[in-house]
Amino acid sequence: xxxxxxxxxxxxxxxxxxxxxxxxxxxxxxxxxxxxxxxxxxxxxxxxxxxxxxxxxxxxxxxxxxxxxxxxxxxxxxxxxxxxxxxxxxxxxxxxxxxxxxxxxxxxxxxxxxxxxxxxxxxxxxxxxxxxxxxxxxxxxxxxxxxxxxxxxxxxxxxxxxxxxxxxxxxxxxxxxxxxxxxxxxxxxxxxxxxxxxxxxxxxxxxxxxxxxxxxxxxxxxxxxxxxxxxxxxxxxxxxxxxxxxxxxxxxxxxxxxxxxxxxxxxxxxxxxxxxxxxxxxxxxxxx
Ligand SMILES: NC(=O)C1=CN([C@@H]2O[C@H](COP(=O)(O)OP(=O)(O)OC[C@H]3O[C@@H](n4cnc5c(N)ncnc54)[C@H](O)[C@@H]3O)[C@@H](O)[C@H]2O)C=CC1
Ligand SMILES: O=C1O[C@H](COP(=O)(O)O)[C@@H](O)[C@H](O)[C@H]1O
Numbered sequence: 001x002x003x004x005x006x007x008x009x010x011x012x013x014x015x016x017x018x019x020x021x022x023x024x025x026x027x028x029x030x031x032x033x034x035x036x037x038x039x040x041x042x043x044x045x046x047x048x049x050x051x052x053x054x055x056x057x058x059x060x061x062x063x064x065x066x067x068x069x070x071x072x073x074x075x076x077x078x079x080x081x082x083x084x085x086x087x088x089x090x091x092x093x094x095x096x097x098x099x100x101x102x103x104x105x106x107x108x109x110x111x112x113x114x115x116x117x118x119x120x121x122x123x124x125x126x127x128x129x130x131x132x133x134x135x136x137x138x139x140x141x142x143x144x145x146x147x148x149x150x151x152x153x154x155x156x157x158x159x160x161x162x163x164x165x166x167x168x169x170x171x172x173x174x175x176x177x178x179x180x181x182x183x184x185x186x187x188x189x190x191x192x193x194x195x196x197x198x199x200x201x202x203x204x205x206x207x208x209x210x211x212x213x214x215x216x217x218x219x220x221x222x223x224x225x226x227x228x229x230x231x232x233x234x235x236x237x238x239x240x241x242x243x244x245x246x247x248x249x250x251x252x253x254x255x256x257x258x259x260x261x262x263x264x265x266x267x268x269x270x271x272x273x274x275x276x277x278x279x280x281x282x283x284x285x286x287x288x
Contacts, residue, residue, distance in 0.1 A: 004029045005018035005212060006064055008055055008098060009074030011036045014182055014204065018072065021205020026212070031055070031074065032063050062122075064137060065101045068100040070109040070212050073098050080117050083150045083177035085243065092162075093156035099162050111211040112163050114176040114220070116197050117234070120149025123193075123231075132192040134228045134250065141233040142178070142220040160220060167218040175211050175241070179257035180224040180232065187227075189256035196229040197222075200247035210241040225249065 008014050010030035019028070023042035030036060031051040041050065050059050053060035055075045065071075075098075076091040095112070102110050106108035121138055123131060130136050146157035156178075165173035180197025181188055182204055188194030197206075203225045222232035228250030251259055 002027065003069030004049065004067060005229050006031060006068045006071045006102075007074065008032070008071070009076065009113075011040050012074060012078070014179065015283055016040060017182060017184070017201040017204040018208045022200060022209045025063055025209070027066060027208070029062075029064055055098050058087060058097050060099055061101045062105070065105040065107065068102070069105055070111070071102050071107055072100065072111045072113075072208055072211070074113045075153075076113070076117075077152070080152045082155075087151055087155035089279075091152070092158045095159045096162055099166045099172075099174075102286070103172050104117050105164045107172060109173045109175075109212060110163065111208060112159050112174065112176045113157040114160050114178045115153065116180050116222075117150055117153035118146045118148055118160065118178055119144065120153050121147030123149070126288060130190055131231045132196045136231065137232045137235050138224070138231050142222060142236050158200050164218055173216055173218075175216055175219040175221060176240060177207065177211065177221055177223040178232070182223065186256040188251050190254055192229065195252075195254075196227060196231055197224045197247040198224050198227055198247070200250040203247050204244040206245065207237065207241070207243050210237075210243050214241040216240050 004027040006029040007015055008031045011034050016202060019042055028042065028045050028046060029049045029051065030041065033052065033054045035052050037049060051064045053064065055061060062163060076094060077086045078227040122140060127138060131138050146160065148154045148157050152259055162178045163176050166172050167174045180199045181194040182199045184201050187198040198204065209222050221237035221241065222234055224232050224234060225247040226245040228247055234243065253259060
């Protein structure tokens with residue numbers, strides 16, 4: 001892909017995971033309402049390709065969109081406790097502004113950062129905490145209706161709907177990635193739900209790379225690593241995008257330490273050297 005890719009929210013956690021992984025592989029336009037320090041910008045990105053702008057500023061967004069072939073849209077309020085006025089402005093109005101500008105500019109592919117919170121309502125009292133544990137077979141696969149657990153999740157469901165509209169009405173390819181819990185270097189520590197939906201930094205970069213490379217119409221996929229604990233299916237991401245994650249929160253202890261190091265393993269990222277070592281927090285141990 002020779003034409004630029006517009007990355008909104010480039011300075012944030014997800015944006016930086018993407019740029020650190022595939023920053024040298026594309027021509028980027030980086031947009032964020034905060035100026036990006038040089039340390040957050042890949043070497044080849046010039047000042048002219050850095051936009052300090054708010055995504056609700058239609059004129060600025062259209063300026064940044066000129067000549068762009070694909071968009072990864074991350075900018076927004078990521079707080080699950082975000083109030084309505086913020087998600088309405090940043091996540092719904094902002095997303096509509098970016099998607100409309102993209103469709104008008106003839107952008108081919110649009111990747112939208114949706115969230116696990118768009119479907120948080122499926123985590124009912126009856127299903128939890130079993131849902132978060134290895135061996136539980138409950139799966140959401142992206143074909144279910146949104147079921148937000150908070151107003152932030154409502155705003156993400158709205159973004160998915162906007163994507164459907166701009167795909168159907170304007171032919172733009174749209175993929176909505178329901179991102180789980182992006183955490184660097186190890187799964188969230190001592191947090192079953194977070195470990196079930198862990199997305200490692202390298203899998204994050206690989207997944208968004210696949211979103212830029214694959215051909216699709218409209219898709220909703222889950223963005224998690226290949227975790228033993230999981231209640232999201234990654235089959236659709238594999239099939240539609242060619243996603244092939246490398247990490248698994250099951251390779252870490254509940255406290256977030258790599259199992260092979262604790263077990264004196266060979267450090268190859270594979271399973272623990274001693275299969276009898278009781279590393280799974282759900283596995284009863286003598287005296288535990
Ligand atoms: N980090 C995670 O585990 C998850 C993130 N997501 C979604 O991924 C996206 C990125 O999340 P993070 O990187 O974690 O958030 P972040 O807060 O680290 O980064 C967001 C970036 O967007 C910028 N931004 C916010 N509102 C803006 C606006 N109106 N105009 C221009 N720039 C704006 C901020 O300055 C910031 O650099 C969000 O849409 C979030 O909802 C979804 C699920 C999980
Ligand atoms: O959508 C998001 O989800 C992640 C994970 O949710 P959590 O309930 O496990 O915290 C969250 O960390 C992130 O801030 C949010 O944007």
